[in-house]
Amino acid sequence: MKKHAVLTKSKVGIAVAIALSTQLAVAQEAATDAASAATIEEVVTTGTRLQGSAAAVVEERKAQAFVADILGAEQISRTGDSDAASALRRVTGLTLVDGKFIYVRGLGERYSSTQLNGASVPSPDPTRNVIPLDMFPASIIESMSVQKSYSPDMPANFGGGNVDIRTVSIPTDQVFEVSIGTGWDSNFSDDGLTYAGGGSDWKGTDDGSRALSGAMTSALARYQENINAANIANVEGISIADAQAINRNLAASLNTQNEVYTKSLSPDIKGSVSFGDSFDIYDDWTFGFLAGVDYDNSWSNSEETEKVLGIADGQSVVIQDGASRVTAQTVELSGILNFGLQYGDYHKVETSTIFLRNTQDRVEQGGVETANSITESNLSFFDTDIRYEERELLTNQVRGSHFFPELWNIAVDWQYAESEASRYAPGEVFYRQISNRDLGDGVGDLAFQQTRSATTLQYQDLQDDAQDWRVDVELPLYFDAVEVLVKGGGQLSKKARSSFSRRFAISAETVANDALQGVGYNELFSDSNLIDENFGFQLFGAPTATDPNYLAAQQVEAGYGLLDINLNNDWRVSGGLRWEQYTQVAAQLDIRNMTVIGDVAEAGRIEDDIYGSIALTYQLNDEMQLRFGYGSTVVRPDLRELTEVLFVDPITNFKVRGNSNLSTTDIDNFDMRWEWYLPAGENYSVGLFYKDLANPIEAVEAKGTDSDRVITFLNGQAGEVYGVEFEFLKDLTGLRDGLFVSGNLTLSDSEISIANTGNVELTNNTRRMTGHSKYVANLQFGYDSLDGEHSASLIYNVAGERIAFAGVKQGELGIGDAFEQPFHSLDLVYTWYPDFNSNVKLKVQNLLGDDVSIVQDGITIQERSVGTGVSVEYSYAF
Template sequence: MKKQAILTQSKLGLAIALALAGPFAYAQQQEQTSDTAIEEVVTTGARLQGSAAAVVEERKAQAFVADILGAEQISRTGDSDAAAALRRVTGLTLVDGKFIYVRGLGERYSSTQLNGASVPSPDPTRNVIPLDMFPASIIESMAVQKSYSPDMPANFGGGNVDIRTISIPTEETFEVSVGTGWNTNFSDDGLTYAGGDDDWLGKDDGTRALPQAMRDALARYQESINTASIASYEGISFAEAAAINRQLGASLNTQNEVYSKSLSPDIKGSLTYGNSYDTGHDVTFGFLAGVDYDNSWTNNEETEEVLGIANGETVVNQRSETRVTTQDVELSGILNFGIKVGDYHRLEASTIFLRNTADRVEQGGIETPNSIDETDLSYYDTDIRYEQRELLTNQIRGSHYFPQLAGFALDWQYADSRASRDAPGEIFYRQINNRDLGEGIGELAFQQTRTATTLQYQTLKDDAQDWRVDGELPWYVGDMEVLLKGGGQVSKKARSSFSRRYALSAEQVANEELVGVDYNDLFSDANILDDDFGLALYGAPTSTDPNYLAAQQIEAGYGMADVQLNSDWRISGGVRWEQYTQVAAQLDIRSMTMIGDIKEAGRVEDDLYGSLAVTYALNDEMQLRFGYGSTVVRPDLRELTEVIFVDPLTDFKVRGNSDLVTTDIDNFDVRWEWYLPSGENYSVAMFYKDLANPIEAVEAKGTDSDRVITFLNGQSGEVYGVEFEFLKDLTALTDGLFVSGNLTLSDSEISIANTGNVELTNNTRRMTGHSKYVTNLQLGYDSLNGEHSASLIYNVAGERIAFAGVKQGELGIDDAFEQPFHSLDLVYTFYPDFNSKVKFKVQNMLGEDVEIEQNGRLIQSRSVGTSFTLEYSYAF
């Protein structure tokens, strides 16, 4: 809050910023604030309060229900990225290590902002940005707002996550850290290949990409490089065209033989430097720069079964046992500049760069013991995938206060962001395993098929611009304090997605050449160029290729008021108007035109969305909150295009649905909060959400050994529950000991009717991804001499539906449930001197695995292992 408008809140906001070594803008206001206001914060004192209670003060001052997670709290739990840290927040669960479910609602029902601005996503099947892209080292705090306010986007279901990056320091600061890590799964050899061994930067050097010769040919032959297409275009003989085709096949990188290797320890490090300068003439300038690097490995054993119905019984149509090794390299950088002119005007500019690369190799046996068309066959599959995700965002924001205009304050921000995903050279090949089922690996033989090996090249670009302006004006009526606020926002997003898939055919290769041969030898340049050997390159666009263009624009304006009626009552609320325009259509890559009627591919909606929040102070320590909000959740860009895409996280084929409609949500919240002077706090909250036309991912009809996921609107849905949270000082047991935690108990229900393409076993059930309980507990210790700090952290979420069961004929397979994962972590920190810190972490101490059960069977499992991390940092 600006100046004296709602004075108590202003002091708290300033106090929190100071306590958290917060943004440059707030820190520079220290000169204007009385000693009394600062002393109110300083006296909260101990490490217990310093690590958690400071952000609790911000939560207490919020008009709407919110949870705040500060940098010190993230450090205590040892979480390395935003996604892992957010699972500690009340009612939040982590899915796939990347996405946050708020109050049991899937990632589509949560929105993400970066310093208050919307950001694009590099995920090909979701609009929501994967939160594992944000390393903890660049995060100052995260705010999870669970009740809707009009100054936020109306696309709000479970909640909104605002990631606030580190900002300008008030004095010179420098911090460097280095670390290493090891996982118990490293005791087994991992998998790698020639193109991906020990790439410490992770970035592709062009080896995996389409060669220039292939690009030129695609342009010349309108994307079809089959022999017949080349012959027709050039007017030459089939034999001459086949020679050109073989030259193109040889230009591709086909030397990707997989082999075993011992895995190296993880390596990580970060460096941050910043300073501020008083340049005179009432102008202060500051900057901060930081870089973060992490090179890590995962090595997992995975099993999967696909169930079916045969003779009235549940049978296994497909079974697999594979090893998956992934090298993840993360590189991020942040550069902030800030300038303060006089006492009332400031500007900040931020550039944030995030790059995550994953080099993944999966290899193992596949069996089809009961498949209708492939009875009792055994295969050995190899799947090599590389993806590079990047986010570059430039933000500039200003804040201005005009005392001569009755204390009017103006904030504005512009953000330009670009996200991309590049997945070049995805390689898959299947070999027949000539042995009886269950007897290990026999002699392997490539198949005499058109798709003896496939190579896929995918690119995605997501560009976003976000403009917003907010104005505040304090107004006093007797003892009543009123803060009027209004503003507008325009958000634009454009996405393009391209995918090309090629295959090397072995249809004309002699059978004896396919048995017991290595991949590199079979698909060598010599064999490809040999017109007598029989290899040929295939690739031409089809109507089902996952190529599409999409765009979205949201224009919004809002007005709201925050009224402090007296010392007991506070009422906040208002209305937001949004106009939503979106188009998403399949693309013909040959002509770069959209397929179908552009009018049918677009939609325009506009509506009003209101909210109301009431806070009643029972006394100086307790308060009650009541909240209501009317919001929506709209289909993702990708979900409206009816083409099939492979989800890189689940490996499921995903098909869009152009008939999806917007979900309307009524949100209700009640929360009781108790904040003690010692820093202890307790809260109990109840929530209810009524959803009209909720969107769910469901399994569509496919083959008996394949899963195809699509999206449907249900008729209705509801989510309701209760949340408990506490922070308790245990110095009565021993000095420096405290415990904190939270518990969420909830339930949900959704009703979805069957369609011709979807036949669900249970038309009324819990919502996908919803857990009936989520628990977080932390036992913390801080020595009185300040040299030692330790935390034992436990997290678990109840079973949740991974995907809904479907009918086969008159019989149905039950829903598949992901089982509870009991996470127990230990973090110990030693402070040898004022500037140094040594941190030791043990994660997944119980050695839990990720497991999914269906019809009483374990159908998916993934070993996680126990990881150990040691870090050293130095700061001044």
């Protein structure tokens, strides 16, 4: 990988680099053993891990033509972050939302793009086009680049920034590493929730019990997805009574044994193993490989509260109040397999296969009080929500890097990537019981109700496929005191998504009320009760116009040209143009006959345009430089946002509906940054940024028919984001050897203007952008012992309050915007190195015990306990 980096990053000065490396080799051979020993001793006594971890990423950031931040594997290890999402919150101006998505400079996840080794990747998330970054374990990450100013060799779909996750590459020497660890948190003191069939096995995969039965699958095909008794009678030409018998047997074929009970939680278990090597196979030919597997089985247990506000007597009041316990088991399994073949120093081909799987088994149970039950019948409801999902990503990449010194030093890089992401969520179960006690007095006696949906079961399946081709060609030109790099290339990206959902409800409308009293779920919905015609159950399941079934596809064709000019080693000017043609279609699907609902032509759109950027770097001296940048970019509505079907967001639990009338957002990006790089890895920087957005896209609350929130998407008229970023790393050897401090601070503001529509009536039509925090701060105190046996870091992170969702009007009065409150994260990481090959790492996370909360009109409407987590991990490597 290091050789590859030289070939791809510094081709302008390749001849100089080769000459210097030759001189260095001669000098090393001439050195005496004593001098070598002295050099080694000097590294041991004065070179701290601070210097080692900072040097490589600082040099890469310094060499970038465009404003970027780099996060290396050693830095990620120091902070103890387990995945890409949690690690990226340490980068200047980045905030972590829902534990999965990164907001760059206060702009939502739709304004940030993600690449894997420079290639686009699909997403398994049903309501977002970006991949959840918690799927990438830290063990497979070599570094991450966050480019904040636009360059023409990147996709023009660029808002806050682009995150490129670079996975570990083939080593030059044999490496073997194995680790094992465990952990728990303070919430484990309470028992967790589980259910019959819940608590996945060690693999985290469904055993088939949650899936649709063979009898139901056949019936759906035969009856065109409508298994209501009336339709069965019509298709079969039989009586309603006979059709109802078929219907009841189909209900019994579903998994209805979902009684929830409590259990003690097990400690988390995690482990990883990797092995790689390189071999000289013939003359200048070198073959290498790297294989690795990472596994994590963890539990979370939290208390949650949620309130919904309404207007009464001219002020905001609580119309729905709920408190619940949520237990989730998450199993993560990832694997990476790389092969590489290199000829000399100039030609290299490498393949990467990356597999990521994240499964979660989640149970939520708790009471809900509505305004009617409080004021009239003094009753409360008790809800049970069971969800299981498997998210997977499989990507195969092949890339090559070639340098031709005999052809004017031309360099060619190329890559092909094929990826598929999926989300499989079978057997989502929801049922509501009624209690004769208030929520505050406990659960009380529970009873099912004579409703059409005494229990509901939902089955979802999403597939997202992507292909990405690209080629880049570089030609270095040398003149008197001027170096010019001419770069150009093309890219073709394709993405296709299919989403299917089926929902069934078991009706108890004709079940005797006495039979619904004082019974558990498994007893009530037993097979014997379901098939008994005298008991009265009936199964409903037929497609509706709001079902989240759709097909979508996207293609982007692009070509670009770029000049990188270095004048007297003082001025560097980089800029160019990119042409993109964007084609997209997203249409609702009638699952009965697999046909598109509506006109396909109206569901598609084609856009093409030219986007440009320019970056100017002035070298003030050997240690300081000043950067300026401008870029013209877009952010397009994603596949899901254009489809007018209703989804339940698995993260927020909000209902989400698309909007086919969304327009593309045009963005003008401006950047300026001063950077100062000192010896021993010390550095300081101050940056300014401004973004002007035309037709910005925002998620807003639409008018609903019930107390549930329905989120949709609208274009605003205009928006802007601006701010200042500070970053530093300071060696504190003057206070104590091995001590250092690093951190960053972002101060910013934003504004968006959105007009009301018939479906959306916002309280504040001009406000901050959703998800934007006015400040983001990171601070790390670190210590590296001079004997190399100990290192420790105390890490603090906080982001200012941000709008979770905008408030809406009810009549002439409006409810205020809902603000997620600052979460003060304080973590401690200590590592002991008992010998050269092994280490023991202790992590304590959320030392302050802070909770996540959202406040609206002075009322805490959502709160979730997080707890303090402790983990221990042992690693061995040679």
